[in-house]
Amino acid sequence: xxxxxxxxxxxxxxxxxxxxxxxxxxxxxxxxxxxxxxxxxxxxxxxxxxxxxxxxxxxxxxxxxxxxxxxxxxxxxxxxxxxxxxxxxxxxxxxxxxxxxxxxxxxxxxxxxxxxxxxxxxxxxxxxxxxxxxxxxxxxxxxxxxxxxxxxxxxxxxxxxxxxxxxxxxxxxxxxxxxxxxxxxxxxxxxxxxxxxxxxxxxxxxxxxxxxxxxxxxxxxxxxxxxxxxxxxxxxxxxxxxxxxxxxxxxxxxxxxxxxxxxxxxxxxxxxxxxxxxxxxxxxxxxxxxxxxxxxxxxxxxxxxxxxxxxxxxx
Amino acid sequence: xxxxxxxxxxxxxxxxxxxxxxxxxxxxxxxxxxxxxxxxxxxxxxxxxxxxxxxxxxxxxxxxxxxxxxxxxxxxxxxxxxxxxxxxxxxxxxxxxxxxxxxxxxxxxxxxxxxxxxxxxxxxxxxxxxxxxxxxxxxxxxxxxxxxxxxxxxxxxxxxxxxxxxxxxxxxxxxxxxxxxxxxxxxxxxxxxxxxxxxxxxxxxxxxxxxxxxxxxxxxxxxxxxxxxxxxxxxxxxxxxxxxxxxxxxxxxxxxxxxxxxxxxxxxxxxxxxxxxxxxxxxxxxxxxxxxxxxxxxxxxxxxxxxxxxxxxxxxxxxxxxxxxxxxxxxxxxxxxxxxxxxxxxxxxxxxxxxxxxxxxxxxxxxxxxxxxxxxxxxxxxxxxxxxxxxxxxxxxxxxxxxxxxxxxxxxxxxxxxxxxxxxxxxxxxxxxxxxxxxxxxxxxxxxxxxxxxxxxxxxxxxxxxxxxxxxxxxxxxxxxxxxxxxxxxxxxxxxxxxxxxxxxxxxxxxxxxxxxxxxxxxxxxxxxxxxxxxxxxxxxxxxxxxxxxxxxxxxxxxxxxxxxxxxxxxxxxxxxxxxxxxxxxxxxxxxxxxxxxxxxxxxxxxxxxxxxxxxxxxxxxxxxxxxxxxxxxxxxx
Ligand SMILES: Cc1ncc(C[n+]2csc(CCOP(=O)(O)OP(=O)(O)O)c2C)c(N)n1
Ligand SMILES: [Mg+2]
Numbered sequence: 001x002x003x004x005x006x007x008x009x010x011x012x013x014x015x016x017x018x019x020x021x022x023x024x025x026x027x028x029x030x031x032x033x034x035x036x037x038x039x040x041x042x043x044x045x046x047x048x049x050x051x052x053x054x055x056x057x058x059x060x061x062x063x064x065x066x067x068x069x070x071x072x073x074x075x076x077x078x079x080x081x082x083x084x085x086x087x088x089x090x091x092x093x094x095x096x097x098x099x100x101x102x103x104x105x106x107x108x109x110x111x112x113x114x115x116x117x118x119x120x121x122x123x124x125x126x127x128x129x130x131x132x133x134x135x136x137x138x139x140x141x142x143x144x145x146x147x148x149x150x151x152x153x154x155x156x157x158x159x160x161x162x163x164x165x166x167x168x169x170x171x172x173x174x175x176x177x178x179x180x181x182x183x184x185x186x187x188x189x190x191x192x193x194x195x196x197x198x199x200x201x202x203x204x205x206x207x208x209x210x211x212x213x214x215x216x217x218x219x220x221x222x223x224x225x226x227x228x229x230x231x232x233x234x235x236x237x238x239x240x241x242x243x244x245x246x247x248x249x250x251x252x253x254x255x256x257x258x259x260x261x262x263x264x265x266x267x268x269x270x271x272x273x274x275x276x277x278x279x280x281x282x283x284x285x286x287x288x289x290x291x292x293x294x295x296x297x298x299x300x301x302x303x304x305x306x307x308x309x310x311x312x313x314x315x
Numbered sequence: 316x317x318x319x320x321x322x323x324x325x326x327x328x329x330x331x332x333x334x335x336x337x338x339x340x341x342x343x344x345x346x347x348x349x350x351x352x353x354x355x356x357x358x359x360x361x362x363x364x365x366x367x368x369x370x371x372x373x374x375x376x377x378x379x380x381x382x383x384x385x386x387x388x389x390x391x392x393x394x395x396x397x398x399x400x401x402x403x404x405x406x407x408x409x410x411x412x413x414x415x416x417x418x419x420x421x422x423x424x425x426x427x428x429x430x431x432x433x434x435x436x437x438x439x440x441x442x443x444x445x446x447x448x449x450x451x452x453x454x455x456x457x458x459x460x461x462x463x464x465x466x467x468x469x470x471x472x473x474x475x476x477x478x479x480x481x482x483x484x485x486x487x488x489x490x491x492x493x494x495x496x497x498x499x500x501x502x503x504x505x506x507x508x509x510x511x512x513x514x515x516x517x518x519x520x521x522x523x524x525x526x527x528x529x530x531x532x533x534x535x536x537x538x539x540x541x542x543x544x545x546x547x548x549x550x551x552x553x554x555x556x557x558x559x560x561x562x563x564x565x566x567x568x569x570x571x572x573x574x575x576x577x578x579x580x581x582x583x584x585x586x587x588x589x590x591x592x593x594x595x596x597x598x599x600x601x602x603x604x605x606x607x608x609x610x611x612x613x614x615x616x617x618x619x620x621x622x623x624x625x626x627x628x629x630x631x632x633x634x635x636x637x638x639x640x641x642x643x644x645x646x647x648x649x650x651x652x653x654x655x656x657x658x659x660x661x662x663x664x665x666x667x668x669x670x671x672x673x674x675x676x677x678x679x680x681x682x683x684x685x686x687x688x689x690x691x692x693x694x695x696x697x698x699x700x701x702x703x704x705x706x707x708x709x710x711x712x713x714x715x716x717x718x719x720x721x722x723x724x725x726x727x728x729x730x731x732x733x734x735x736x737x738x739x740x741x742x743x744x745x746x747x748x749x750x751x752x753x754x755x756x757x758x759x760x761x762x763x764x765x766x767x768x769x770x771x772x773x774x775x776x777x778x779x780x781x782x783x784x785x786x787x788x789x790x791x792x793x794x795x796x797x798x799x800x801x802x803x804x805x806x807x808x809x810x811x812x813x814x815x816x817x818x819x820x821x822x823x824x825x826x827x828x829x830x831x832x833x834x835x836x837x838x839x840x841x842x843x844x845x846x847x848x849x850x851x852x853x854x855x856x857x858x859x860x861x862x863x864x865x866x867x868x869x870x871x872x873x874x875x876x877x878x879x880x881x882x883x884x885x886x887x888x889x890x891x892x893x894x895x896x897x898x899x900x901x902x903x904x905x906x907x908x909x910x911x912x913x914x915x916x917x918x919x920x921x922x923x924x925x926x927x928x929x930x931x932x933x934x935x936x937x938x939x940x941x942x943x944x945x946x947x948x949x950x951x952x953x
Contacts, residue, residue, distance in 0.1 A: 024784075025795070054779045057626070062787075069784040070796070075776040076784030077625060079618070080648050086615040090622025090630065091776070093606055094580055098626065098776055116618075119611040295604050299577070299746040302603055306574055306741055309599060313567070315370045315560035315735050 019047050027071040034186040034212035034222070035065055038132060041186070041193045042101070043072060048193075049200060056099045059088040061113060063105035064139045065132035065212070082112030085120040085129070092125050093289055099200075100127040107137045110146040110168055121175040123288040124204045128196065131168060131207070132186075134214035135221055142217045149221065169279055170268040172207050173261065179204035179285040181264070182240075182278045185211040187226040188250075191234070191276055194241045198278060204287050211274070225274070235267070235277025338547045343404045345551050346411050346435075347504075349496060350397035350428060351420035352389045353382055356493030360418075361398025362733065363497060363514045367506050369562035369735040372553030374403035376844070377564075378410040378933060379731040380428075381672040390446075390454070392427035399433075402504070404554045407734070408699070408844025412937040414438060416503075416549070418496050420477075421446055422461035429465055431932075437469055439547075441499065443492070444474035473545070475499065480540055484532050494530040498537020504549055508538070559738040565703040565729030569659055570595035572707030573631060574603050575739065577746030578657070580623040580630035582608040582616040587671045588727040589635045589661035613638035617645035617658070624655050625785065626776050627750040629714045631657035631707075636665040636678050643686055646720055650690040650810065652785040653762065653773065655714035655721075657707070662726040664931055673931035674727040676840050677891040679910040682722045683869045689807055691814045692720035694869040698843035701736035702866070703729055708745045715747065717813045718773055724868070726890075728841040728933045755781035762792040762806070769812030818870030823878065828854060828861030831881035833947045836862040837923070838888050839911050842934050846888055849939035858947045868914070876919040884946060886924035887912040888939055893927040 022043040029035045046056065056074035060066035062081035069076025075098075079087050088102045109117050109131050120129065136154065137143040143156040147168065151160040172181045180202040184195040192210060199206035213222040225231060229249050235256040236242040247253070256263060256277065264280040297305070347364065351357035358379060365377040380397045387394030401411045413435040419425035419442045428434060446458045465472065477495050481488035488495075494515070501511055512531055519527040563571070570592050573581065581600065583593045596607045610616035616632045623630035634642065639660050649656040662678045664670025682694050693713055697706040703725060710721040755774055761783045763771045771792070774781035789797040789806060797803055826835075827847050838846045843864045850862045861882070865872055879885045889909040894901045908916070909925030916923050926942045928934065 052779075053782050054777055057776050058784075059622070070786070073782050075774075075782055077622070077652075078784050078786040078788070079621075080644050080787055083614060083618045083645070086610065086618025087622035087625070089608075089615075090580070090582070090619035090624070091626040092622075093608060093619065094623035094628070094630065095626040095776065115611055116615055119615070292601070292606050294606070295602070297604050299743045299748075302574070302577065302746060303741050303743060305603055306571070309571065309574070310561055310738060310741075313561040313563045314738065315372065315562055 015052070017047055017050050017052070019043050021053060022046050022073050024069075024071040024073045028067065029064060030216050032213070032215040033064070034134065034210075034214065035068065035132060037186040037189055038130065038192070038210055038212065039068065039071055041189055041196060044193055045196045045200060046074070048197065051099050055097065056101070057088075057091055058101045058103060059084045059091065060103040061105070061108040062139070063108045063137070065103055065105040065134075066108060068103040082108050083116060084108070085113065085116040088127055089120065089123065089125050092127055093292070096126075096289060102127060102129045104129065104131055105138065106131065106133040106135060106145045106147045106168075110166055118175055120205055121172055121207060122177045124177050124179050124285050125288050126204055128199045128206045129208065130196070131209045132212045133168065133209050134212045134218055135165070136214055136218045138214055138217060152221070167268065167271070168209050170265065173265050173268055173280055177285050178207070178280065179283070180206035180278070180281045182207070183209045183211070184276050185222075185225070185232070185274070187213060187222070188246070188276065190243055190245055191241065194243055195276075195278070198241060198281075202281055203283055204285055231274055233273045233275050235275055235279065237278070239281065240278030337545060340547060340549050342549060342551050344401065344407070344411070345416070345549050346399060346401045346414045347500065348380070348397060348399045348414040348417040348428060348433065349493075349500075350380060350395045350417065350424040351493065352394055352424065353385065353387060353396035355396075355420050355489055357397035357418075357420060357496075359518060360493040360497045360500070361400050363511060363518070364500050364504070364506065365398070365400040365402075365733050366514055366562055367510045368400070368402045368504070369560070369733070370510050371507055372555055373551055374405050374407035375562070375733060375735060376401045376407040376410055377731075377733040378728065381731075390421050390423045390457070392423050392430065395424040395427035397424070402551050404551055409848060409936060410732075410845075410933050412935045417441070418500065419443065420492065420496070422458050422465075426461050426464065429468065434468070434470065437471065440465070440470045440472045441475050441496075442472060443477045445476065445478040447474070475540075480536060481533060484536060485529065491530060491533045494533035495537040495540070498534040498539075499541040499545070501534065502538045502541035502548075503545065504551070508534075560735045561738045562733060562735040563700065564591075564731055564733045565697070565700045565725055566592040566661065566731070567595050568700050568703035569633070569707060569723075569725065570599075572704040574600065574605065575704070575741060575745050576708045576711035577628065577748075578631055578707070578711055579603075579605040579628055580608065580620065581605070581633060582610050582619040582623070582630065583633045584610050584613045584616050584638060586613070586635045586638050588663055588730040589633045589638070589659065591730065592633050592659070592661070613641040614645060617642040621645055621649055621654050621656055625652070628747045629655040629657060629711050631659060631711075633659040633661070635661050635663050636681075637668065639678060639681060639685070646692070647686045647688055647690050648787045649720045650686065650692055651787045653718035653771070653810070654785070655718055657710045657714050657721050657723065659723045659725060661730045662724060664929065670931045672727065674841065674890055674933055675929055675931075676724075676726060676842070676889050677910065677929070678724060679839070679868060679891070680913065682724055683914070689811070690720075691811045692722065692869065693717070693814065693817065693867075694722045694724060695867050696724040696840040696865070697729065698840060698864055698866065699736065700729060700732060700734040704736075704739055711747060713817065717770065717817055719813060724840060726841050732841075750775045750777070752777045754779040760792040761785070761794050762790070762809075764792055764806075764809040768816045769809040770816070814870050818867075818873060821867055821870070821872050823874030824863050824865060824872045826861050826863055826878070829859070830861070832859035832861055833883045834858070834860040834943060835879065835882035835885045836860065836888050836939070836943065837865065837885060837911065837915065838862065839865045839868060842888060842890060845934045845936045846939055848936040849943060852936065852940050853943040853947070856944075858943060860943050860947055865911070868911070871914070871918055875915065876921060879919055879921045879923070883948070884924065885915075885921055886926060886946060887915065888934065888942065889925065889927045890929060890934060891927050892929050893925050
């Protein structure tokens with residue numbers, strides 16, 4: 001997401017914002033919930049990019065993760081289940097000067113919101129979409145989500161989830177006009193922050209799947225992972241993410257050029273290892289909002305234009 | 316020129332071949348229909364006749380005759396496609412009862428109209444005669460059967476060898492015959508050929524110039540043929556008015572009204588009969604700095620409009636019944652978050668896919684009560700094409716002032732009907748001002764509800780110091796999620812109070828006719844013209860009837876119970892379904908009534924009766940007159 005020249009007042013460039021400026025209400029997630037660390041990384045990103053809180057909007061759906069906007073001191077829109085992306089699209093179309101972030105759960109984005117998700121990828125409107133994927137329905141208490149692993153016991157599929165899970169990265173990469181697709185994990189904060197930063201700076205729709213621990217319902221899915229860095233492979237590249245600091249902890253590294261879509265798809269498809277990094281990016285993809293020209297007219301100018309329009313219907 | 320004599324009726328007055336001076340019928344009102352298979356252009360023929368008549372100063376009301384399919388099988392009564400044009404010396408407010416003259420491209424389309432009782436007894440029929448001795452035996456048989464069926468009705472049938480005539484100028488008369496027919500109408504009604512030519516050129520402006528030129532040649536051919544072969548002309552002299560007029564259909568008026576209101580974002584998903592608003596906007600909105608967003612579905616369209624409204628000027632979304640159903644959850648969100656939003660529902664027949672191209676007024680209760688949870692909001696209905704324009708300005712203002720959802724109920728009759736109306740005197744005050752970006756004073760809450768009115772001032776992203784999160788969860792005035800029991804009671808009251816306040820600012824509706832009497836007809840939406848014409852005719856007959864037309868359905872206009880008390884009987888006339896009072900198993904208690912009557916009964920405790928029809932066409936004033944006759948002095952259900 002790039003800075004856009006503002007139709008509206010420009011913010012005071014001289015003001016420096018710190019983490020504290022983005023502090024919202026006390027977060028009510030469970031202790032140990034991965035959403036907490038996503039929240040801190042996000043606040044860190046905003047401070048680093050010095051985004052004025054009033055020029056920043058977080059849009060979410062419904063779910064544990066979708067409570068996010070309440071806990072960050074920016075403008076927020078906590079809407080309906082599955083439909084954060086259309087709301088965010090409306091915000092951005094009307095107000096290209098605002099920095100728009102979308103926070104969704106896996107049920108929210110991949111299940112009920114799947115239609116909007118696919119189309120938002122294609123619209124490629126300049127915003128950051130964060131998928132907080134705990135591979136379960138948290139808020140409604142442990143129902144199978146589209147990303148729940150096959151065989152995993154849930155309240156709706158007590159004999160184990162019936163189908164192989166959907167792969168959100170693979171699916172996103174399959175959509176025409178995808179322009180930024182990355183995966184990170186909230187238990188690797190440095191990687192998460194670097195990924196979000198790359199996403200924010202990418203002009204277009206940046207899709208970031210964040211693997212998220214849910215100690216309450218799916219502790220056995222991601223709970224152990226922080227102790228097993230060997231199960232993770234970092235995708236590294238100068239045009240993606242390459243953090244020296246992580247070299248020691250994550251020895252399994254693969255050089256991957258995010259410009260290579262075929263390779264990105266191949267890597268996404270292979271589930272033998274958890275890959276973190278930027279799978280694909282292309283900053284030159286057409287953005288929907290760019291195709292819409294918005295001449296700014298004053299009210300008198302509009303009236304004059306409308307008179308000419310009415311002339312066409314004159315008797 | 317013609318090789319075959321036009322067949323004329325028995326009336327010797329009309330039997331002259333190549334009349335030297337045709338008889339001129341002077342009329343204050345005259346109704347014409349043009350019907351063809353779809354794709355043959357009867358619609359543009361009718362539309363041009365209507366538009367040019369309006370431009371020449373006539374009152375006009377046009378109604379599209381549309382099959383549901385894009386390309387129904389040819390020569391099939393179900394496929395009749397075209398236009399009815401009612402032309403008047405003065406204003407015309409509805410489509411009337413039956414047509415005086417019909418131009419038909421084949422006898423099956425003609426039969427369809429005949430069977431729908433759309434033709435006046437003795438109507439003039441101009442029928443393409445090529446089918447009479449067509450090579451296909453089946454077609455010849457169909458023709459003979461049709462002529463037999465029509466023959467009994469006493470029409471004056473005139474054969475028009477349009478196909479054969481057009482062959483002189485084009486290899487494929489199926490494309491272009493409509494211009495020949497338009498030529499005939501041009502001659503019959505003495506329409507201004509320069510205006511007709513301009514309309515034709517406008518219609519084909521995106522095509523090669525030769526298309527318009529050939530069309531005009533065909534038009535002239537039609538004029539010449541009519542001159543030589545038709546023994547009558549129709550004169551509907553316009554009564555000159557002193558106001559500048561414009562002529563357009565209701566969807567065009569909605570689109571222009573949205574621009575006049577200063578709205579800048581319309582989100583939609585294609586659905587008949589609402590779609591043409593977006594076509595209209597698509598052509599011009601961007602020139603005004605506006606965006607038409609075609610979303611992936613109606614739900615997304617509502618979401619985009621809400622997001623846009625939340626971040627700036629009020630946006631709108633436009634749809635029809637099935638789309639209204641899909642948007643429901645988002646409408647509740649708009650109400651709960653008090654995000655201004657305008658939704659235009661161009662109603663069609665329902666439920667489900669229903670009658671996609673036909674008029675109905677069946678979404679009223681869904682529009683008012685269709686959102687789960689208590690979701691107070693505003694519903695209003697334009698009654699004329701002119702009101703389709705102005706309603707957008709009103710809707711936008713109410714949405715913003717009251718932080719409210721405003722649903723505008725138009726319908727297929729208004730959407731496609733063309734009518735001249737006084738040119739709007741544009742006012743800068745109509746245009747939405749730029750969103751407030753001033754700093755929010757410290758301590759101010761995003762829902763600082765005024766206890767008396769429920770009103771509060773919204774914060775818009777970009778306003779320093781106003782950061783807060785809107786939420787669809789029950790919340791307090793700081794938009795904090797409600798964790799105590801009294802907050803929901805209080806915030807519900809605040810959202811409801813706004814609507815009561817708006818209701819108090821409305822004027823009681825005015826009556827058409829006397830202030831008291833035997834019968835009061837109550838209507839809403841596009842039926843106004845037909846109801847008022849019926850009431851005028853009934854009053855001419857000496858009947859004691861008045862009518863009242865509601866624009867605001869939620870909140871209802873004030874004073875209704877008092878007005879109703881002055882009439883022996885009150886009944887609504889609507890285009891939605893109701894049980895007949897004497898139907899099997901129907902009792903006074905369980906009778907399912909017209910939607911407005913249901914509402915009025917609940918709100919006024921008056922035993923409001925109803926008469927409704929869902930025939931897929933606008934109401935005919937003559938039918939309403941019958942209802943008035945049989946209910947005047949009857950006392951009815953009271
Ligand atoms: C229309 C609708 N359907 C269902 C729900 C109930 N619901 C709320 S959140 C949720 C799923 C939450 O799971 P997810 O999106 O993965 O978010 P998480 O809680 O795991 O962060 C569901 C089914 C709802 N609020 N609205
Ligand atoms: Mg989840």
